[in-house]
Amino acid sequence: MSLHQILFLICFAINILPGSTLVLPRTNSTSACGKISVVFTGLPPFHPLVAAQGFNSSQVNAGLRNDAADILAAGYNLKVVLMGPEIPIEILKAESSDRSYDGAGIGFGVRGSNSLNMTIRMEQILQTFRETNPNAPVVLDQSPVTGIDAVKRRFPLQSNCANSPGQNLGFDVICNICGTQ
Numbered sequence: 001m002s003l004h005q006i007l008f009l010i011c012f013a014i015n016i017l018p019g020s021t022l023v024l025p026r027t028n029s030t031s032a033c034g035k036i037s038v039v040f041t042g043l044p045p046f047h048p049l050v051a052a053q054g055f056n057s058s059q060v061n062a063g064l065r066n067d068a069a070d071i072l073a074a075g076y077n078l079k080v081v082l083m084g085p086e087i088p089i090e091i092l093k094a095e096s097s098d099r100s101y102d103g104a105g106i107g108f109g110v111r112g113s114n115s116l117n118m119t120i121r122m123e124q125i126l127q128t129f130r131e132t133n134p135n136a137p138v139v140l141d142q143s144p145v146t147g148i149d150a151v152k153r154r155f156p157l158q159s160n161c162a163n164s165p166g167q168n169l170g171f172d173v174i175c176n177i178c179g180t181q
């Protein structure tokens with residue numbers, strides 16, 4: 001037996017031990033409609049850093065609002081906090097401290113940006129969520145309309161929540177330098 005095969009067997013054995021912490025956090029446990037609360041942050045659609053990344057702000061605006069509506073309709077409680085790196089991070093700290101959130105989302109405009117300011121802001125966001133909601137997994141989308149996929153992926157619900165949508169906890173756009181549609 002090669003060293004690789006032995007290592008594989010050891011890893012395999014560890015993984016199937018009950019309570020092993022090496023198992024990925026993807027589980028089959030499901031939650032009831034309206035029981036999962038998510039705070040999602042990202043850039044305001046009409047922030048200059050959105051256009052600077054090559055996105056169409058009007059399309060981002062429509063996409064984000066549709067995505068938020070989809071998340072609520074799917075049965076999740078949702079707060080959206082959109083702000084650029086020029087806004088003090090303490091604002092996000094306050095916005096994400098009003099209740100206990102189960103999940104913490106970060107939009108692609110933050111995650112995908114190669115600007116130094118946005119990279120530093122991403123670090124600040126992660127640290128903030130760690131402080132305000134230490135047990136909330138971070139969830140990530142890959143476009144303005146895939147927050148719903150990120151939330152569903154991490155927090156599967158027990159049933160179709162068509163008749164019991166989640167609670168809208170706010171769609172806050174905090175910006176002094178944004179243009180308008």
Ligand SMILES: *[C@@H]1O[C@H](CO)[C@@H](O)[C@H](O)[C@H]1NC(C)=O
Pocket residue numbers: 028
């Ligand atoms: C857990 O979910 C996976 C993927 O959806 C499925 O294949 C598996 O059968 C489920 N296991 C249980 C115990 O429900």
Ligand SMILES: *[C@@H]1O[C@H](CO)[C@@H](O)[C@H](O)[C@H]1NC(C)=O
Pocket residue numbers: 056057058059
């Ligand atoms: C952005 O998208 C909107 C809606 O699709 C379109 O009307 C507008 O021309 C686009 N703007 C730019 C700068 O491409």
Ligand SMILES: *[C@@H]1O[C@H](CO)[C@@H](O)[C@H](O)[C@H]1NC(C)=O
Pocket residue numbers: 085086115117
């Ligand atoms: C980065 O942020 C600083 C402080 O807000 C600002 O002065 C600077 O113009 C920003 N840099 C870029 C490239 O946006």
